[in-house]
Amino acid sequence: MTDIPLKCTCGEVKGIARSISPRTARRVICYCQDCQDFARKLDRADDILNAFGGTDIIQITPSQVEITHGKDRLRYLKLSEKGIYRWYTDCCKTPAGNMIGPKFPFLGIVHNFIAQNDAPNDIRGKILGPVRYSIMEKDIIKPLVTPPPEMPRAEHSADKFPLGLMIKIFTRLFLDTLSGKNKPNAYFKPDGTPISE
Template sequence: MIEVALKCSCGQVEGTAHNISPQTGLRLVCHCDDCQAFANYLGREADILDACGGTDVFQTTPSQIEITKGHDQLRCVRLGPKGLFRWYTDCCKTPVANTINASLPFSGIVHNFMDDKGLRDNNLGPVRFSVMGKFAKDGSPLPRDTHDTFPLSIMLIAIPRMIKNKILGRHKPSPFFDKTGAPVCEPVIHTKD
């Protein structure tokens, strides 16, 4: 397992993803309309999305993510009142991670926040799944094994891992939620439109 440096584009926010390996998380590319709307909201589609509209994400636990500098720059948006908590930096609009809530041990770190250029495949392993292909942008061919939605095979990996991590208390500490379970900043509720 390795430590992966975390850093926003301008360097005001830094941190570390601890004990990272292909066995401690799940790397996937998501083409969903929400991920695309988030990139659009930040005004950074060109460097967040691939040619098909996909976002490279590494799913891990909040307790593995430590923000060591610039924590006050964290901001949050939700695409609707029940949407994921989508975290980014205010300073340069770098996407940080997606979370479900304070009690679930799930954080999907967006590739832009991981300072691992050239080492990503070694650190995280290859992309294991390409999902939500039904929302992919036209024009570029999708990887051959892209799923239209989230396949059962992901759930068979993710759900047991999430249960184990919940039992082990890996939903905290979290850089995104305080000890009471409240977000560290008030989320903006935004629509995909």
């Protein structure tokens, strides 16, 4: 297992993701419209999304992440009333984590928040191996470049959110909840309210 340094683009927010391995994390590329809208709201679609509109995400638990510097720069938005918490930094608009809520031991770290983003595929590839799931491919953007770039390949691909992945996530959520892996949570106060308005 490896600890991965986290850092926003400008360096104001730093942290660490602990005990990362293929057993404790899952690498996914999500092409959903919400992930694309989030990247555009941050005005960072060009460096968050791949050429097809996908976001490279590492799925871990909140207990694995500690924000060591600049926690007061974290903000969140929700794209709908029942949408997930999408955290970002107010200094440089780096995505800093996607969460269902404080009770759920689930956190998606977007590749831009990994400190060694100069060689992102090396870091993610060596630590996590290949992309395991490519989901919501129904929302893929057709690139306008010629010739089209190679689409990232995953072990499993699906037009929507695949049932097999859903079962794995909910099983893991259940087990991680029993293990208390939703705490500590760098994004929420002990009473369950977000650290930022």
